[in-house]
Amino acid sequence: MTIAANNPELRSWVEVPANSDFPIQNLPFGIIRPTGKTARVGVAIGHYVLDLYVLASHGLLRELGFPKACYGSRHLNALMQAAGKSGMRALRQRISDLLNADNDELRGAELVRNEALIPSEHVDLLMPVRVRDYTDFYASEQHAYNVGCMFRDPDNALMPNWKHLPVGYHGRASSIVVSGVPLHRPKGQRKPPDADAPVFGPSTRLDFELEMGFVTFAGKPLGESISVAEADDYIFGLMLFNDWSARDIQAWEYVPLGPFLGKNFGSSVSPWVVTLDALEPFIVPGPEQEPEVLDYLRQDSNGHYDVALEAWIETPAGVETRVTESNLKHLYWSMRQQLAHHTVNGCNINVADMLASGTISGSEPHEYGSMLELSWAGSKPVALKDGSERKFIEDGDTVILRGHAEKAGVRVGFGEVRCQIQPAL
Numbered sequence: 136m137t138i139a140a141n142n143p144e145l146r147s148w149v150e151v152p153a154n155s156d157f158p159i160q161n162l163p164f165g166i167i168r169p170t171g172k173t174a175r176v177g178v179a180i181g182h183y184v185l186d187l188y189v190l191a192s193h194g195l196l197r198e199l200g201f202p203k204a205c206y207g208s209r210h211l212n213a214l215m216q217a218a219g220k221s222g223m224r225a226l227r228q229r230i231s232d233l234l235n236a237d238n239d240e241l242r243g244a245e246l247v248r249n250e251a252l253i254p255s256e257h258v259d260l261l262m263p264v265r266v267r268d269y270t271d272f273y274a275s276e277q278h279a280y281n282v283g284c285m286f287r288d289p290d291n292a293l294m295p296n297w298k299h300l301p302v303g304y305h306g307r308a309s310s311i312v313v314s315g316v317p318l319h320r321p322k323g324q325r326k327p328p329d330a331d332a333p334v335f336g337p338s339t340r341l342d343f344e345l346e347m348g349f350v351t352f353a354g355k356p357l358g359e360s361i362s363v364a365e366a367d368d369y370i371f372g373l374m375l376f377n378d379w380s381a382r383d384i385q386a387w388e389y390v391p392l393g394p395f396l397g398k399n400f401g402s403s404v405s406p407w408v409v410t411l412d413a414l415e416p417f418i419v420p421g422p423e424q425e426p427e428v429l430d431y432l433r434q435d436s437n438g439h440y441d442v443a444l445e446a447w448i449e450t451p452a453g454v455e456t457r458v459t460e461s462n463l464k465h466l467y468w469s470m471r472q473q474l475a476h477h478t479v480n481g482c483n484i485n486v487a488d489m490l491a492s493g494t495i496s497g498s499e500p501h502e503y504g505s506m507l508e509l510s511w512a513g514s515k516p517v518a519l520k521d522g523s524e525r526k527f528i529e530d531g532d533t534v535i536l537r538g539h540a541e542k543a544g545v546r547v548g549f550g551e552v553r554c555q556i557q558p559a560l
């Protein structure tokens with residue numbers, strides 16, 4: 136499929152720096168709150184955001200036919216519900232046309248332009264979607280193998296089911312926060328290896344997980360399934376996703392029903408939803424799946440995405456160190472397979488459900504997507520630029536995830552998600 140808005144030749148009349156995550160080929164959607172105004176839908180372009188409520192108020196989005204209130208909403212849910220996949224695609228195309236260097240419709244309407252195009256430092260970026268349900272997968276083979284080695288043993292690292300289905304669990308939507316919102320270190324039960332009984336207190340093994348989450352449109356009625364071939368029609372876009380994890384709480388509680396309080400105290404997401412359409416130029420083949428998967432998980436075309444991912448730790452004094460470099464293409468199970476598996480039993484998805492990938496680790500140690508793996512359960516401290524070391528995340532540390540795809544001179548990025556860890560309450 137050729138998507139006109141992805142054309143690498145397109146240029147905007149808005150100045151976009153060469154290293155920007157947000158050229159005219161991206162146009163991610165978010166919820167902005169300009170100084171002194173209410174929340175509304177925005178689109179990022181270079182160092183600016185475009186206020187879609189202003190555009191709608193001046194009739195510039197009339198041809199799309201969506202209620203104006205959708206653009207003035209606190210979350211993207213209403214717009215996603217009204218527009219669906221084809222409508223959001225048409226809206227992105229309309230924004231692309233309005234920002235195109237060859238188009239004078241908005242550029243020439245000075246009053247509207249000045250009101251709608253806002254320097255990004257003059258807006259707050261809010262949580263873009265009201266997440267209805269959140270599911271976390273475990274779709275990176277290297278990560279599953281590494282954790283299996285540490286929580287069990289290398290001979291028993293991958294469970295017998297792992298290469299037959301995308302393992303996942305239902306997480307907690309209420310504690311998903313947007314970039315910039317701090318979280319407190321969680322408290323809970325843990326059992327020190329040499330102790331006979333568990334103890335209670337703040338987690339001593341707080342960790343990040345470098346993940347990508349995707350946001351869905353409304354799915355099919357309860358009882359029906361979304362196939363691998365249909366999956367793209369139900370995926371709106373992707374966000375950086377830090378699935379905060381307390382490894383000591385997790386290791387003690389996870390048998391036999393899986394993650395619970397070691398995970399549900401918080402997850403952090405980036406504020407811009409990069410559409411699946413914008414990532415279409417960056418599709419790549421995935422790893423060969425052996426043994427062959429069951430028919431309902433088979434994918435006939437390439438369904439992985441080449442997106443470079445990074446995690447950084449910023450110390451309380453403000454020194455940033457990149458601690459890992461991974462890539463979305465390292466996933467064993469594609470997003471299509473995740474969604475097909477999620478719904479194969481008839482489970483229904485709703486608008487703005489969040490499905491996260493699980494930690495994405497590459498095969499090299501510097502590509503591991505969590506401190507658990509980078510420090511190998513605390514046995515190999517990670518050196519930071521200020522000379523200090525980390526086995527896990529300390530109070531006052533800020534973890535930052537960044538990601539972008541690049542091809543043919545076009546960079547489509549996600550911005551960042553940052554979250555500072557504050558002491559336990």
Ligand code: MN
Binds near residue numbers: 271272
């Ligand atoms: Mn996770």
